[in-house]
Amino acid sequence: MVGLHKSEFKNPVINWIDTRMPVFTMMQKEYGSFPTPKNFNYFWNFGALAMVNLVLMIATGVFLAMNYAPNSAIAFDSVEHIMRDVNWGWLIRYAHMNGASMFFIVVYVHLFRGLYYGSYKTPRELLWMLGVVILLLMMATAFMGYVLPWGQMSYWGATVITNLFSAIPLVGKSIVTWLWGGFAVGNPTLNRFFSLHYLLPFVIVGVVFLHVVALHITGSNNPLGIEVKSPQDTIPFHPYYTIKDSVGICVFFIVLAALVFFAPNFFASPDNYIPANPLQTPAEIVPEWYFLPFYAILRSVPNKLGGVVMMFGAIAVLFVLPWLDTSPVRSARFRPIYRQLFWLLVVSVFALGAVGAHRPQGIWVVIGRLATLYYFLHFLVILPILGKLERPLPLPESISRPVLGGGPMPGGSTAKPMEKA
Amino acid sequence: MADTAAHSSPSGAGHSHAGHGPGDGATKRDFLKMVAGAGALVGAGAIAWPLIDSMNPSQDVLALSSVEVNLAPIPEGSGITILWQGKPIFVRHRTAAEIKAAEDVKLGELIDPQTDADRVKPGHAQWIVLIGICTHLGCIPLGNKPTDPRGEWGGWFCPCHGSQYDTSGRVRHGPAPLNLYLPPYAFENDTKIKIG
Ligand code: HEM
Numbered sequence: 001m002v003g004l005h006k007s008e009f010k011n012p013v014i015n016w017i018d019t020r021m022p023v024f025t026m027m028q029k030e031y032g033s034f035p036t037p038k039n040f041n042y043f044w045n046f047g048a049l050a051m052v053n054l055v056l057m058i059a060t061g062v063f064l065a066m067n068y069a070p071n072s073a074i075a076f077d078s079v080e081h082i083m084r085d086v087n088w089g090w091l092i093r094y095a096h097m098n099g100a101s102m103f104f105i106v107v108y109v110h111l112f113r114g115l116y117y118g119s120y121k122t123p124r125e126l127l128w129m130l131g132v133v134i135l136l137l138m139m140a141t142a143f144m145g146y147v148l149p150w151g152q153m154s155y156w157g158a159t160v161i162t163n164l165f166s167a168i169p170l171v172g173k174s175i176v177t178w179l180w181g182g183f184a185v186g187n188p189t190l191n192r193f194f195s196l197h198y199l200l201p202f203v204i205v206g207v208v209f210l211h212v213v214a215l216h217i218t219g220s221n222n223p224l225g226i227e228v229k230s231p232q233d234t235i236p237f238h239p240y241y242t243i244k245d246s247v248g249i250c251v252f253f254i255v256l257a258a259l260v261f262f263a264p265n266f267f268a269s270p271d272n273y274i275p276a277n278p279l280q281t282p283a284e285i286v287p288e289w290y291f292l293p294f295y296a297i298l299r300s301v302p303n304k305l306g307g308v309v310m311m312f313g314a315i316a317v318l319f320v321l322p323w324l325d326t327s328p329v330r331s332a333r334f335r336p337i338y339r340q341l342f343w344l345l346v347v348s349v350f351a352l353g354a355v356g357a358h359r360p361q362g363i364w365v366v367i368g369r370l371a372t373l374y375y376f377l378h379f380l381v382i383l384p385i386l387g388k389l390e391r392p393l394p395l396p397e398s399i400s401r402p403v404l405g406g407g408p409m410p411g412g413s414t415a416k417p418m419e420k421a
Numbered sequence: 422m423a424d425t426a427a428h429s430s431p432s433g434a435g436h437s438h439a440g441h442g443p444g445d446g447a448t449k450r451d452f453l454k455m456v457a458g459a460g461a462l463v464g465a466g467a468i469a470w471p472l473i474d475s476m477n478p479s480q481d482v483l484a485l486s487s488v489e490v491n492l493a494p495i496p497e498g499s500g501i502t503i504l505w506q507g508k509p510i511f512v513r514h515r516t517a518a519e520i521k522a523a524e525d526v527k528l529g530e531l532i533d534p535q536t537d538a539d540r541v542k543p544g545h546a547q548w549i550v551l552i553g554i555c556t557h558l559g560c561i562p563l564g565n566k567p568t569d570p571r572g573e574w575g576g577w578f579c580p581c582h583g584s585q586y587d588t589s590g591r592v593r594h595g596p597a598p599l600n601l602y603l604p605p606y607a608f609e610n611d612t613k614i615k616i617g
């Protein structure tokens with residue numbers, strides 16, 4: 001594979017570079033003419049939105065790091081210094097803070113889109129698993145980022161979450177001491193969390209790259225969940241989906257701006273504006289909203305190790321989901337029973353979120369246990385069995401058919417898909 | 422022997438050499454590959470260890486500092502919190518009723534069975550000294566002040582996930598699995614202890 005690339009670009013400079021390093025040809029192929037199913041709905045915006053959001057987090061983060069001091073004696077004050085003294089510091093920090101919440105909203109919608117339309121099914125298993133890896137990395141990054149301002153929630157959130165590892169038999173305590181670099185969360189912990197908080201987003205960039213590589217081998221799924229059968233089923237990515245994604249990106253920035261300018265602390269806990277105090281636990285420790293469902297699962301199990309295992313298990317089941325769901329039909333549109341159970345899953349995840357935000361008492365304990373039970377039943381029991389029992393609706397013959405108004409046709413119809421020049 | 426020579430031919434063509442069937446079994450080259458691979462692994466481990474161990478507590482953190490606590494100002498029925506090695510230590514002056522409650526419990530009722538006598542110094546049953554970290558996920562339980570919530574067993578109550586401890590610091594209600602830990606300490610005289 002040695003030899004110059006035959007570039008088709010007219011511009012002599014681009015042509016010169018492309019001949020020696022065909023990145024322009026690659027971009028043209030992967031993002032220009034890339035054949036994409038023509039029936040995407042707006043849920044297919046969320047991958048692009050996640051990418052934009054990642055860039056936003058890295059850009060704002062790099063500038064925050066120019067004024068932030070990762071030392072437990074001054075970390076809290078340095079964040080207040082960013083907020084009050086640094087030019088536009090408040091904007092950069094609020095964009096980073098609310099950007100993290102937006103990131104999770106976008107990625108959760110992206111993920112549930114995948115669940116609804118069966119995007120995890122063969123041949124996209126690896127693509128899906130890489131997505132779960134990205135989710136895990138995001139969670140680690142956001143958790144460590146939340147520790148950096150060194151408020152009460154930072155400190156006690158870090159204490160509770162790192163202590164999860166003490167549930168591991170035998171080596172648990174040594175692991176926690178190792179994570180802390182001391183006998184409690186302290187300055188060494190803050191230092192390493194800052195180092196890793198800076199590093200992990202770039203690891204995410206790497207895994208996102210692999211995610212996209214895998215996507216461009218299998219091609220995108222679509223709302224009908226059926227394969228692309230002919231070129232008539234597709235349109236080039238540019239300009240059709242670059243434009244459609246741009247619409248979503250505008251909405252994304254409007255929502256972000258609304259948060260940053262009108263409700264910058266909407267998702268924030270007031271306790272985190274109190275400096276960390278290792279001698280006093282706040283009356284109630286609540287994690288960031290995007291961790292609430294998992295926190296609820298942790299607390300719904302009355303056994304320490306059991307709770308931790310179930311909490312990580314909630315993500316582990318996503319990892320093996322492609323093999324748990326036995327139905328060959330992807331889109332929930334053609335799975336009448338799965339479609340209802342999908343919404344039941346959504347309800348139970350929201351219920352878990354509410355449970356995570358309340359003291360584990362009375363009715364909340366019951367709701368938490370029921371929702372936890374359904375979450376695991378859904379993936380581990382129902383999906384494997386349902387694929388065998390459910391009778392799917394007839395699938396359309398091709399993507400073009402319903403898009404062009406034909407609707408699902410009985411098999412053996414003689415009508416030909418409309419021909420396009 | 423001829424076969425072995427073919428395998429070690431530097432051109433590498435030996436691999437596709439006619440006569441090298443799948444049934445040949447282990448060769449000297451396989452052995453060398455394994456030894457080289459294992460050596461590289463040990464080397465990588467040796468390089469990784471200093472990096473991993475650098476994350477463990479550093480020498481200044483490890484230097485076992487000790488603190489002395491004057492018990493005289495602590496009124497009966499209440500306790501104080503002091504910092505030792507970055508950890509909160511509870512020192513509580515128990516009332517006669519609290520001591521009796523702690524001693525009268527049947528071991529069979531306990532989640533993590535231990536007698537009260539094993540948790541205090543002989544002759545100093547009115548003083549209980551504990552590491553004030555909930556054994557569930559590390560919050561600091563409430564209960565040193567008489568006005569704090571102390572839970573059903575009158576000891577400590579953890580606000581994070583609702584664990585409760587008795588007046589001996591033993592867990593009586595989960596999710597915490599273990600009793601509050603005891604720090605190493607000794608009485609210097611009747612009103613002074615040294616922790617560490
Ligand atoms: C995956 C991308 C990222 C996520 C999800 C994320 C998340 C977070 C979160 C949740 C906070 C706490 C905000 C607060 O409550 O104050 C934070 C703080 C911070 N992050 Fe990030 N971050 C990301 C990328 C980065 C990058 C790439 C950098 C640096 C190059 C960075 C630097 C900082 C700094 C310095 C702070 C402390 C200042 C502050 O608390 O506002 N972040 N991050």
Ligand code: FES
Pocket residue numbers: 555556557558559560579580581582583584595596597
């Ligand atoms: S940390 Fe005390 S009950 Fe969870």
